[in-house]
Amino acid sequence: xxxxxxxxxxxxxxxxxxxxxxxxxxxxxxxxxxxxxxxxxxxxxxxxxxxxxxxxxxxxxxxxxxxxxxxxxxxxxxxxxxxxxxxxxxxxxxxxxxxxxxxxxxxxxxxxxxxxxxxxxxxxxxxxxxxxxxxxxxxxxxxxxxxxxxxxxxxxxxxxxxxxxxxxxxxxxxxxxxxxxxxxxxxxxxxxxxxxxxxxxxxxxxxxxxxxxxxxxxxxxxxxxxxxxxxxxxxxxxxxxxxxxxxxxxxxxxxxx
Amino acid sequence: xxxxxxxxxxxxxxxxxxxxxxxxxxxxxxxxxxxxxxxxxxxxxxxxxxxxxxxxxxxxxxxxxxxxxxxxxxxxxxxxxxxxxxxxxxxxxxxxxxxxxxxxxxxxxxxxxxxxxxxxxxxxxxxxxxxxxxxxxxxxxxxxxxxxxxxxxxxxxxxxxxxxxxxxxxxxxxxxxxxxxxxxxxxxxxxxxxxxxxxxxxxxxxxxxxxxxxxxxxxxxxxxxxxxxxxxxxxxxxxxxxxxxxxxxxxxxxxxxxxxxx
Amino acid sequence: xxxxxxxxxxxxxxxxxxxxxxxxxxxxxxxxxxxxxxxxxxxxxxxxxxxxxxxxxxxxxxxxxxxxxxxxxxxxxxxxxxxxxxxxxxxxxxxxxxxxxxxxxxxxxxxxxxxxxxxxxxxxxxxxxxxxxxxxxxxxxxxxxxxxxxxxxxxxxxxxxxxxxxxxxxxxxxxxxxxxxxxxxxxxxxxxxxxxxxxxxxxxxxxxxxxxxxxxxxxxxxxxxxxxxxxxxxxxxxxxxxxxxxxxxxxxxxxxxxxxxxxxx
Numbered sequence: 001x002x003x004x005x006x007x008x009x010x011x012x013x014x015x016x017x018x019x020x021x022x023x024x025x026x027x028x029x030x031x032x033x034x035x036x037x038x039x040x041x042x043x044x045x046x047x048x049x050x051x052x053x054x055x056x057x058x059x060x061x062x063x064x065x066x067x068x069x070x071x072x073x074x075x076x077x078x079x080x081x082x083x084x085x086x087x088x089x090x091x092x093x094x095x096x097x098x099x100x101x102x103x104x105x106x107x108x109x110x111x112x113x114x115x116x117x118x119x120x121x122x123x124x125x126x127x128x129x130x131x132x133x134x135x136x137x138x139x140x141x142x143x144x145x146x147x148x149x150x151x152x153x154x155x156x157x158x159x160x161x162x163x164x165x166x167x168x169x170x171x172x173x174x175x176x177x178x179x180x181x182x183x184x185x186x187x188x189x190x191x192x193x194x195x196x197x198x199x200x201x202x203x204x205x206x207x208x209x210x211x212x213x214x215x216x217x218x219x220x221x222x223x224x225x226x227x228x229x230x231x232x233x234x235x236x237x238x239x240x241x242x243x244x245x246x247x248x249x250x251x252x253x254x255x256x257x
Numbered sequence: 258x259x260x261x262x263x264x265x266x267x268x269x270x271x272x273x274x275x276x277x278x279x280x281x282x283x284x285x286x287x288x289x290x291x292x293x294x295x296x297x298x299x300x301x302x303x304x305x306x307x308x309x310x311x312x313x314x315x316x317x318x319x320x321x322x323x324x325x326x327x328x329x330x331x332x333x334x335x336x337x338x339x340x341x342x343x344x345x346x347x348x349x350x351x352x353x354x355x356x357x358x359x360x361x362x363x364x365x366x367x368x369x370x371x372x373x374x375x376x377x378x379x380x381x382x383x384x385x386x387x388x389x390x391x392x393x394x395x396x397x398x399x400x401x402x403x404x405x406x407x408x409x410x411x412x413x414x415x416x417x418x419x420x421x422x423x424x425x426x427x428x429x430x431x432x433x434x435x436x437x438x439x440x441x442x443x444x445x446x447x448x449x450x451x452x453x454x455x456x457x458x459x460x461x462x463x464x465x466x467x468x469x470x471x472x473x474x475x476x477x478x479x480x481x482x483x484x485x486x487x488x489x490x491x492x493x494x495x496x497x498x499x500x501x502x503x504x505x506x507x508x509x510x511x512x513x514x515x516x517x518x519x
Numbered sequence: 520x521x522x523x524x525x526x527x528x529x530x531x532x533x534x535x536x537x538x539x540x541x542x543x544x545x546x547x548x549x550x551x552x553x554x555x556x557x558x559x560x561x562x563x564x565x566x567x568x569x570x571x572x573x574x575x576x577x578x579x580x581x582x583x584x585x586x587x588x589x590x591x592x593x594x595x596x597x598x599x600x601x602x603x604x605x606x607x608x609x610x611x612x613x614x615x616x617x618x619x620x621x622x623x624x625x626x627x628x629x630x631x632x633x634x635x636x637x638x639x640x641x642x643x644x645x646x647x648x649x650x651x652x653x654x655x656x657x658x659x660x661x662x663x664x665x666x667x668x669x670x671x672x673x674x675x676x677x678x679x680x681x682x683x684x685x686x687x688x689x690x691x692x693x694x695x696x697x698x699x700x701x702x703x704x705x706x707x708x709x710x711x712x713x714x715x716x717x718x719x720x721x722x723x724x725x726x727x728x729x730x731x732x733x734x735x736x737x738x739x740x741x742x743x744x745x746x747x748x749x750x751x752x753x754x755x756x757x758x759x760x761x762x763x764x765x766x767x768x769x770x771x772x773x774x775x776x777x778x779x780x781x782x783x784x
Contacts, residue, residue, distance in 0.1 A: 011356075012363035019364060036383060092261040097273035102281055108496035108503070110458035112374070113473075115465060116480035116488050121298060149260075157260065158575055159605035161593040163619035163670070173618070175260075177609040196372040200462045203377055218378035226378045234371040241370075254609045254650040 038224035046224035055225060056216040058208050064236060067198055067209040070126060071240070074133025075194045082141030082190070083183055089142070090149025091175065103142065111136030111197045115204055129201040136197040137190035144186025148179030181255075184248045191244055195237045210236065300486040308486035309493060317487060318478035319470060322494055329460060329471040330498065332388055336395025337456040344403030344452070345445055351404075352411025353437065365404070373398035373455075374462045381467045391463040391471070398459030399452040406448020410441030446513055450506040457499045472498075520586045521673035521706040523549040523572055527581035530567055541567055543731035545581070554700055554707040556717035558771065559727030559735075560778045565710045567732075569676050572708060573599050585674060595619050597674040598667035602682045604659045606651040606666075613638070613647040616666045623670070637665040640699070657688035664696070668703065675707045682712065693719055694755050701750075714771045719758060726771055729778045736774060740767060 020040065026032045027039035038046070050060045058066075089096040114132045122128035152175065160174045176183075202211020210233050217225035265273070282302050288294065289301040300308070312322035320328070351358040376397045380390035414437055422436045464473020472495055479487030530542040542564040549555045557565040570576040571583045574593040583590045585597060593599075598619075606615050613634050620630045638647055641661040651659050660680060667675060681689045693716055700707065700720070711717050717724045722741035725734055744750070747763045758764055 008359055011359040015360045015363050016367070037379075093263065093265050094261060094269075094273055097265060097270045098277040101274045101278045105278075105496075108500035109492050110461045110495060110499065112458060112462040112465060113476065113492050113495050116476040117485065117492065120480050120483055120485055120488060153603070153605075155601050155603050155605040156607065158573075158593065159599070159601065159607075161575070162573060162595065162597070162599045163666075164593075164595045164622040165618070166622060169622060173610075174607065177607070180609075196374055196462075199372050200374045200465070203374065203466055214375060214378045218381050221382065223379075223382065226382070229378070230371050230375045233375040234368070237372060238370040252609070254652065 034223075035221065036223065038227050042224035043227050046222070046228045050213070050225065050228055056208070056213050060232070063208055063210050063213050064232060067202065067211065068236060068240070070129050070209070071133060071191075071194050071198050074130045074198075075137050075191055077130075078134045078137035078190060078194070079141050079187055082138045083145045083186070086142040086145025086147075086183075086186070087149055087171075087175065087179065090146045090179070091171075096146070103139070106135075107139055107143075111193055112200050115197075115201055118201075119204070124205045129198060129206070132201055133194045133197050136193040140189035140193060141183075141186045144182045144189065145179060148182030148186075149175060151182065152178040180252055184244070184251070188241065188244055191240055192237075195233075195240065199233055297483050298485055300489070305486045305489045305493075308484075309490040312475075312487065312490050318475055322472075322475065322490065325470060325472045325475045326494055326498060329464060329473065332391045332464075332471065333395055333457060333460045335388065336392040336460065337399050337453060339392065340396045340399035340403050340452060340456065341449060344400045345407045345449075348404040348407025348448075349411045349438070349441060349445075352408045352413075352441070353433065358408075358412075365401075369401055373459045377463060377466050380463065384467075386467055386469045390467040391460060394463035395456045395459045399456030402448050402451040402455060403445075404448075406444050406451070407441065410444025410448075411437060414440040443510075443513055443517070446506070446510050450503065450510060453502050453506055454499070457495075457502060461495055521551050522584075522586060523547075523674060523706060523708060524584045525568070525571075525581070526584070528568075528571065528578045528583060529580040530564065530571070530576070531579040540731035542578075543733050545732070545734060547725060547734065547737075549706055549708060551706055552704045554704075554709065554720060554722045555725060556709040556711060556721035556723075557725045557727060558711060558714055558717045558775070559732065560729040560775060561712075562730050563727040563778075564730065564732030565727055566678055569599075569678050569708055569710050572674065573597055573676050575599075595623060595670040596672055597676055598670045598672035600660070600663050600667050600675070600677045600680045602679040604651070604656075604663045604683070606659055606662055608651050611648045611650060612643055612654070612662050615651070615662055616669050619666060619670045633669050637669050640668075641665045641695075655688070656684045657692060660684065660692060661695075664699070668699075673706065675705055677707065677709045679710050679712065681716065689716075690755055696720060714768055714775070715759060718764060718767050718771065719755060724771060726774045735778075738767065738771065743767060 024040050027034070027037065027042075034042075046055075047060075049055055050063075052059075054060075054062075056063070085099070089099055111132060114135050115128075118128035118131045122131060156174065156178060160170055165174065198209075199211045199214075202209040203215050204211075206212040206215070210229055214226060214229040214233075217223075217229055285299075286301045286303075289296070289299045289304075296304070309322070314321065316324075318325075347361070351361055373394055376394050377390075380393045384390040384393065418436050418440055419432060422432050427435065460471075461473045461476075464471040465477055468474040472491055476488055476491040476495075479485075479491060525545045525547040528542060528545040529540065531538045532541050533539070541562075545564075545568060547555075547568075557568060559565045567576060571578055572585060572590060574590045574597065577590075590597075607618070610618065616634050616637060617630055620633060625633070634647075638644060641664060643658070643661060643665065646654065646658065651662070654662070660683075664680070681692050684692065697720060709717070709720060718740055722739075724738045724740050726736045726738070727733065728735045743763050747761060749758045749761060749764070752758050759768075
């Protein structure tokens, strides 16, 4: 097995390496014109620029911080409202019947479609972005938390009733832990939606943030900087997903590895 | 204690659902009519419905709402079609041929984390506001699920199916076409359904930024003119089409499962 | 205080818009501290009988009483051991056993003492802090039995508790349950498919007909066990080798065979 995975890593590195070499070759020889795409060297130069003197009125870390801050705000509120609502809908058929139609109506509308509405209501600032991020992150949290409660094996509920578990203890010690795997799936989807929506919102209009970097670079026809922006969109998205994964591992120590 | 999961009577269920919907509409109308907010910012539900109908008759931002939709759906089908045509065969191939998986996977994983919308600047740079731009972004959104699900379908075929075929004397080509391919179909279809949804979302995002027609463009123009009723009409149209696409693919999935007796 | 009485119990369920009888008039009394096993073909309603004592289901007609009072809801006085173990995966072994005690309001110190006692009794030493997924099926069911016994229930309800275990583990568990039941007697209702298991464990075996379920015959196994002194044997295979055992088992098998129709699923 060890040998296998060592081989995999070698192939992976070779593949990535070959792509980089190919990239360099294509850009250096002009097969890919400089106006369309950047060479590896130009990429590094742009990275140095945004890191040091800065680009689009701020340095890299400031853009990253701004983007991540908004995502965090929208995501936390969405999850904070969405998860309990989903759990409540799973618990009570009445709750479910009442709120279901509202969700059925909201669900097909893609989160990004809320951006123009948010801009009309709240302008081009941070508030509009947080609103859209909230809407984007809200629905997956609710739906997956609901599913989490609905998928609890009936015999676990029966065992709890047989043991004489009271309502608060049931919710805290049975329902929520049982639903946690689904809740985390919901959180993961919410985070993904939040991040995508944030980038889109910043592309439409912002003073600062990774989306704004992309926007400015597109207007300046600066492919190398576009590339830098994209790379960091990927890295930040990946980093947040990884943090959520860590949280999931800590929250559910009983899961088989 | 018990979870409140007792089945509701039909009357209760419909009653509560109606009540929920009514609460939403009534609340909305109340706030809209109260004068707290100017009508352009929050029209009543009725006003939105009226505007929607109006948009089917009078062009806005160049076309009627149906024409915008047709334009959008056209781009969408191009992007989605391309994603399916490239993603499914590639995914299957990666599932069957380990070496291909090992070579392509690292590249795919590296690019995967970049939200499709982040491709907009390059789309604008390479294609302007032509059809290529949105197609690229839809492709970037729809491609990963198509690929991943086709891959899973191919990779995780029950070994005993393959063994059964081989013991019956089937050669490699027949094993692929008669066993592996049919076995992967449910996964492929599930992947395409997710793909279709993400593709539609990506389309909307793309049209907000790099289009000169289409339903997303209509939203932007509505926003620029501070016409909330136009924006909401656009949102409803987007929702309806998205829902229809998903419903159609669910039907296909169900039909496939029914044929297989699941 | 812990006598179970079924009086004229009927249970209907709806199929294709029609009311189909699942149980058709059950009259049965399980005396205090008696171990009664119910065997019968699939779908005969034996599990339904247990669930009605547990308070998880209710009769369409007739009554189920425990200790004189009608059954209205589940509770720790009628502890259930499920076929699927039903342990909470996010709780350790100790926490699982503790859960019912906490709900009962038992004080901290008394809880720990009880947990230790049952951990030892069921051979779970060293596994107190393990999670269920780390344990084998047999171990998990031991925890489930410990959890039930720790409640000091008047009635113990066991729904095919060894059904999900492999044959060897099953045999070991049967031996252990016999020892436990002799040492810690209480009213037990035990549902099983396995005739040998019923004859080995029970004082009386109730044989049911196929749907609609009725009682076909009740066999007093305990009388024969005492007469033939099966308890002198340590091992289950020695008991099962006895002519008296084989005779009983075959008799019950024949009763069950009568119930089978040709081409039955």
